[in-house]
Amino acid sequence: MKKKTTYREAIRAALRQAMRDDPRVFLMGEDVGRYGGAFAVSLGLLQELGPERIRDAPLSESTFVGAGIGAALGGMRPIVEVMTINFSLLALDQIVNNAATLRHMSGGQLSVPLVVRMATGGARQMAAQHSHSLEGWYAHIPGIKVLTPATVTDAAGMILAALKEPDPVFIFEHATLYPLEGEIEERIAPVDIAKAAVCREGRDITLISYSASLLKALQAADRLAKDGIEAEVIDLRVLRPLDTATILASVTKTHRAVIVDEAWRTGSFAGEISAQITEHAFDELDAPVSRVCSAEVPMPYAVHLETAALPQADTIVTTVHGLL
């Protein structure tokens, strides 16, 4: 039976279910226990599951992420919460040099069944050090999986799917999505983490997006429909490994593509998708592939500047009109 919930509560329900089902699963991170999580995701879990399973860690991102890797090697199924992607920069060495390499570097002797969750993204007037959208960086790295849930179903189901993976999985939860409403089943099922989703069908243009930017793309598609333009909207869901087949099938149908990505344009994941399209579907294109990304500026605090810096439905609509 389905019940109403939020992105935040759905993640909490998935964490609870995973920990009740498997004694090897535990949650570790800054303020996940007594505080209840910086975004209140794990609120109440300490009382239900105890301090061994809901493990408050000191402010030492590199070491508690590395400890997650070690615990995974040692037979546990750790879920490490890094409070935000901004702080994950302090753990990059462990992620890039250890988590991602250990299987290959050991000649296949090791697997690192580690799940790392973190909040990502801007749009909350958090200024330049708390607004990063760097999941595209992580998607650059072979040896890890990168998930970006944009729906309540994915927010919960991706955690359970990630726990079934033998290799490290990074889940980026957009901070603006935590209050998002939706439904989950009483018993949460793992979701597929191999495919992108076509979340709105259309024939005129393909809007490719993920995470919170997906909502902007869907808003833009609604407005374009009023102008008689039918946009197809793709939620990438998984940045690595990338489901190029779904992208190419859509572009083959619509012959135009706009990528909406909250990251900066230069060296962005949007650039990667654009390259995939031109490499594999160049002859299908009736217009250049376009990108709607953040302005190339450290995120400003003032709300009007922040709004101007981030991708917005208006910009997407204007960009689409320019291609038709």
Added chain:
Amino acid sequence: MSSASKIEPTVQGTAREHQLFLLREMLRIRRFEEKAAEVYSLGKIHGFLHLYIGEEAVAVGAMQALNANDRIVATYREHGQALARGTPANSLMAEMYGKVTGCSHGHGGSMHFFDISRRFYGGYAIVGGGLPIAVGLALADKMQHHEGIITACFFGDGAVAEGEFYESLNLAALWKLPLLFLCENNLYAMGTALARAQAQTNIALKAQAMGVPGESADGMDVLAVEEASHRAAQAVRAGNGPLFLELRTYRFRAHSMADPDLYRSKEEIAEWRTRDPITTFTARLRERGLLSDHDLANLENAVAAELAEAVQFAETSPWEPIEDLTKDVCTPEVGKL
């Protein structure tokens, strides 16, 4: 009085046999490293090569305190630990040759020996990067109630300047993890002397500040290392939390084969060479009538034969097929949990 009288032999046999075993293990490492340098110079192996010559007593002494179920985390200067742990010289040499028969299938090379069958969790080549991994392994054992299993984490004095050193010791102490920190202080972080990099050069004091009790031992004396490691490992095994051991040693060779060794004096190196862990131990065994010329020749011959075979094995081993280039990036579907 020799510290030897305090030690229970950890391998089958008498105290004499055990001491000859320690000598043999140190000789295996010394000659392995000399052979590695030789084949490197011949262009048979490439990449970085960090020799362990001078530090043999540390790996050999410490390893006597570890059980088969204990876990080991090491650094990029880990040939000694791998050999002392029992990984065959064949597979280590083949690894440096880049052959598929290597202990890491030729994916790691000199800096990344892995042998999970012996719970050797690898050589980590970002200084300090192995410490958090060791914290996690020890956490896993604690959470799974694997009583009596400890993790031994080797690192150098250079790692003590890294933030991960303080973070890891703090976390291990905070959570009372079964973790033995083994700091091989060879006085140089690559070319930077300890005193030029760290305001407080008493490393055990730093460990104490993090809540990890520790002490120092003479890393040039295999029996002293063994004795201190036994005591420390026993205490960690008892479940009272982590301990720290500083093993004061010296590398006789340059940091790596690429290092012209311009930052320290020949006199300093010569002074330390008088404390060579192998020659001093050999002399001590001779004085006590435990080692004859014949014994030593037999040991050397056995080691030489082992290494000749290792080189032969590496030379004749196959390369991994290029089709398998990306095979081990992700765990295959059949490995899904």
